[in-house]
Amino acid sequence: MDIPYTVEPRQDTGLFNAKVGIWLFLASEIMLFGALFSAYILLRVGAGHGTWPHGLLNIPLGMTNTIVLIVSSITVVMAWASLKMKNFARFKMFQSITLLCALAFLCIKAYEYHDKFSHYEVNLKVGSTVHLEDGSTVQIKDGDFVDGHLLENDADKIVIHGHVGNKVEAAKVTHAWQERAIKNEEITINKSDIKIRLDNGVPAVGADGKPALDMENYGPRHLTYMSIYFTLTGLHALHVIGGALVIGFLWGPGAAMWKTDPERYTNRIEISGLFWHFVDLVWIFLFPVLYLL
Amino acid sequence: MSDHDNAHDFKKHVKRYLFVFYALIVGTVLTVAASWLPIESVAVTVSIALLIACVKGFLVAGYFMHLISEKKMIYGILTATIFFFAGLMYLTIWSMNKHSLIHLQYAQ
Numbered sequence: 001m002d003i004p005y006t007v008e009p010r011q012d013t014g015l016f017n018a019k020v021g022i023w024l025f026l027a028s029e030i031m032l033f034g035a036l037f038s039a040y041i042l043l044r045v046g047a048g049h050g051t052w053p054h055g056l057l058n059i060p061l062g063m064t065n066t067i068v069l070i071v072s073s074i075t076v077v078m079a080w081a082s083l084k085m086k087n088f089a090r091f092k093m094f095q096s097i098t099l100l101c102a103l104a105f106l107c108i109k110a111y112e113y114h115d116k117f118s119h120y121e122v123n124l125k126v127g128s129t130v131h132l133e134d135g136s137t138v139q140i141k142d143g144d145f146v147d148g149h150l151l152e153n154d155a156d157k158i159v160i161h162g163h164v165g166n167k168v169e170a171a172k173v174t175h176a177w178q179e180r181a182i183k184n185e186e187i188t189i190n191k192s193d194i195k196i197r198l199d200n201g202v203p204a205v206g207a208d209g210k211p212a213l214d215m216e217n218y219g220p221r222h223l224t225y226m227s228i229y230f231t232l233t234g235l236h237a238l239h240v241i242g243g244a245l246v247i248g249f250l251w252g253p254g255a256a257m258w259k260t261d262p263e264r265y266t267n268r269i270e271i272s273g274l275f276w277h278f279v280d281l282v283w284i285f286l287f288p289v290l291y292l293l
Numbered sequence: 294m295s296d297h298d299n300a301h302d303f304k305k306h307v308k309r310y311l312f313v314f315y316a317l318i319v320g321t322v323l324t325v326a327a328s329w330l331p332i333e334s335v336a337v338t339v340s341i342a343l344l345i346a347c348v349k350g351f352l353v354a355g356y357f358m359h360l361i362s363e364k365k366m367i368y369g370i371l372t373a374t375i376f377f378f379a380g381l382m383y384l385t386i387w388s389m390n391k392h393s394l395i396h397l398q399y400a401q
Contacts, residue, residue, distance in 0.1 A: 013364065013366040014364040014365070014366065015364050015366055015367070019367075020366060020367075020370075023367050023370050023371070024370060027370050027371065027373070027374040030374050030378055031374070031377060031378065031381070034378045034381050034382070035381065037382075038381055038382060038384075038385040041382075041385050041386075042385055042388070042389070045389050046389075059325060059328070063321060063322075063325050066321050067318060067321060070314065070317045070318060070321065071314075073314075073317075073353060073357055074310060074311070074313075074314040074357075076357075077310050077357050078307065078310065081303050081306060081307055081310070084300075084303050085300045085303050085304075086300075273357075274358055277353055277354075277357045277358045278358075280353055280357075281350055281353050281354060284346050284349045284350050284353065285343075285346050285350065287321075287324070287346075288324055288328075288342035288343065288345070288346050289342075292324065292325070292328040292342055293328075293338060293339055293342055
């Protein structure tokens with residue numbers, strides 16, 4: 001028995017069934033992302049004054065990813081329009097660009113994730129000194145820390161490309177544009193000058209049995225901001241992967257339907273396109289919320 | 294989109310899609326440019342960014358997802374979704390209000 005209403009609209013809804021199905025699914029997706037946005041708002045407003053970080057993410061990369069998704073959105077809709085105009089070759093060309101955009105988006109996202117896992121906050125003992133690129137030294141005061149990317153990790157020293165910050169001064173940064181004014185350079189730190197990490201007031205021990213150093217990368221556990229960042233963008237990236245798999249299937253093996261049932265195939269492309277536009281729509285809000293505010 | 298659209302109509306649609314595409318790119322550049330402005334007020338910064346994001350969202354949903362000219366059934370589904378989404382956001386904001394029942398309960 002054939003599946004009903006794959007092409008012709010139902011009389012009561014005026015739509016083919018898959019279209020009602022995808023919109024019901026997108027409605028549940030709106031609530032899913034809505035719940036996480038709600039969590040973001042609560043975490044952000046509930047954060048103590050000066051504790052919410054700004055300027056941690058690379059804006060040019062985030063902007064590039066936004067443009068990549070916008071390009072993929074126009075190619076998806078153009079691919080569907082090409083099928084409506086019975087131009088299968090153009091459809092294939094546009095959807096291949098969509099798939100390349102999905103791949104580019106995921107590669108950039110993976111690079112950004114790697115960047116955060118190599119970005120460290122190092123807490124130093126008061127009175128110790130760190131060596132700057134130009135040969136000068138900085139004596140560490142109470143509340144000072146070194147923030148930047150780990151370049152070298154030797155047995156007795158580490159090299160960070162970053163800056164010496166102070167917790168009181170850092171709390172005054174409330175906008176991303178203030179963070180951008182900070183100058184970064186190579187800083188060499190002796191491991192013996194790094195504080196020992198305390199877990200519930202007790203000195204922590206590392207996997208090697210030695211005292212654990214008070215330095216941590218910007219992974220999900222480092223800050224509340226990082227945890228919501230990884231949750232939101234991770235879930236979004238899973239949607240990009242899911243959408244790309246469906247579009248890829250319809251572009252490759254699934255395209256055989258164009259010869260047997262072109263109208264049904266065109267409808268499938270429209271449905272996959274609606275999902276893809278939703279993924280773009282979510283990113284349109286994620287970008288300013290996570291990168292710019 | 295109705296089935297009686299012919300190739301000529303789709304060519305007109307394509308022009309509209311391209312216009313929306315350019316508008317989305319301009320919106321993205323404007324959002325980033327606005328973030329470079331040394332605006333002190335957090336409320337103004339948030340408002341500008343979310344306003345541009347809402348316009349971009351409207352363009353994607355309205356034109357790429359064809360919500361400008363959809364059937365009543367879809368509007369019905371989305372109206373229910375918007376109701377619950379707004380309720381979720383209202384609860385979020387309400388829970389942050391110092392006079393809300395949640396805070397009064399914890400204050401006792």
